[in-house]
Amino acid sequence: MSNRRNWLKQTSLGLVGLGIIPLESFAMPTKQDILEPKEDSLIRLKSNENPYGPSALAKNAMSTSIKVSNRYNWELLEELIREIAQKHAVTDQNILLGAGSSEILNVVALYASKKTGNLIIADTTFDYWTITAENAGLKKITIPLTADKKHDLSAMLNAIDSDTRLIYICNPNNPTGTICANEALLHFIKEATKRTKVLVDEAYLDYTDQPSLANLVTENKNLIIAKTFSKIYGLAGSRIGYALAHSETIEEMNQLQFATNGSVSVVSASGALASLKDHKFVAETISLNTAARKYTIEQLEQLQIRCIPSHTNFVYFSLENYNKDFFEQLKKNRIIGTKIYEEKGKWSRITIGTMKEMQQFIKALE
Known part of the structure; x- marks a missing residue:
């Protein structure tokens, strides 16, 4: 039982200083830690993923935990x-x-x-x-x-x-x-x-x-x-x-x-x-998502693409009045989107990525 408690102290990442993780691993991340990651050759706007995560704390914790992955959980x-x-x-x-x-x-x-x-x-x-x-x-x-x-x-x-x-x-x-x-x-x-x-x-x-x-x-x-x-x-x-x-x-x-x-x-x-x-990371994610979502909806509506007000990290919109081939425009610009969910009105969805990604998305549609 004593050995199990010791293992818990080593792997329970909420217990700072008790085990294998140095105190500096738990320093709260700055805003810079959640800015746009290294560019991918594709812009992935399909699956409602968080483009800023995992947080710095989570990445440090997961990296360190690999050392004890030979033990059960x-x-x-x-x-x-x-x-x-x-x-x-x-x-x-x-x-x-x-x-x-x-x-x-x-x-x-x-x-x-x-x-x-x-x-x-x-x-x-x-x-x-x-x-x-x-x-x-x-x-x-x-x-x-x-x-x-x-x-x-x-x-x-x-x-x-x-x-x-x-x-x-x-x-x-x-x-x-x-x-x-x-x-x-x-x-x-x-x-x-x-x-x-x-x-x-x-x-x-x-x-x-x-x-x-x-x-x-x-x-x-x-x-x-x-x-x-x-x-x-x-x-x-x-x-x-x-x-x-x-x-x-x-x-x-x-x-x-x-x-x-x-x-x-x-x-x-x-x-x-x-x-x-990591409450700071969550707050920053919400703030960045809100700004990029607002921009995306405004720009889509300027293109006569009707949007449903969103409470999430994605936007639902109608392609009924969009004259180009939406999915072909995405393909040509290496953007991964989803599909038509409702044929009546040609409703589709796009994930909110970083501001830079959403600017590229809008440019692809123009």
Whole structure:
């Protein structure tokens, strides 16, 4: 037990000075640390990644943790779970870790489909994970977004029947960038969870001022929150996310993982621990994203490309009035975009990169 405690001190990156990491590794980064990285031959504006991350603290932590990657991750994950629980004012028993929120969504899909029935989800939203639920026997029921591309919470509530096993809300929504009004969402959660389970995906909530619903899970057994380190913390490639839910719900979902919390590596957990402490990096990321997003929307609208107001690090826009071949323009300028999400209106999405990248993106369209 003593050896394990010593290993924890060496690898729990929140404990400055106790082990293998020198104190200077935890110096708070300056703004220069998150300025534009070295230029890539491609401009990647496809997957809503953070162009400024990981933070300097996270990179130092992950680099150092490689030295102890020959050891299993148990104690380090215990430390990370404690930090996450403290952040959201819940207990350790309300947390389940996964290799990105994608694994969490997959586990919830399996959890909800233990009984056959249906899944209610918006159209259009982040739905790639629902193939697991459908393969497990759930019928997917899609509810159209409102005219301004928001979740139609009333229609989703009315769609619940005795066979509904799960409702999915991505808030803010991907790919539209819209957000549910807080009071409306709280009312929806209160009513919907009386009848079924509700999964709220908060992957992009850190880009907003809206509070997390995490405080509700200690009492509400039918509410599950999915969170990720992929976006605001810039750890998309490190694959680390987590669920917040009632302790009994977490216990049931535990049984659907091969090894509870075991899919998160020492390196990823180390980066996540350091990221939780790097409030300056988060604030700088939000500031830079807000400026680049504002510029992008203004410039797109000057090109007669209608945009949906965004609460995220991406923008949803209509190519209906754009006369050039949008995707060919991107290809010629070595820019990676996404696709048409809705044929009616020719709606597409672009990730907000650095200001320089967004200037190049606009130039490519002109």
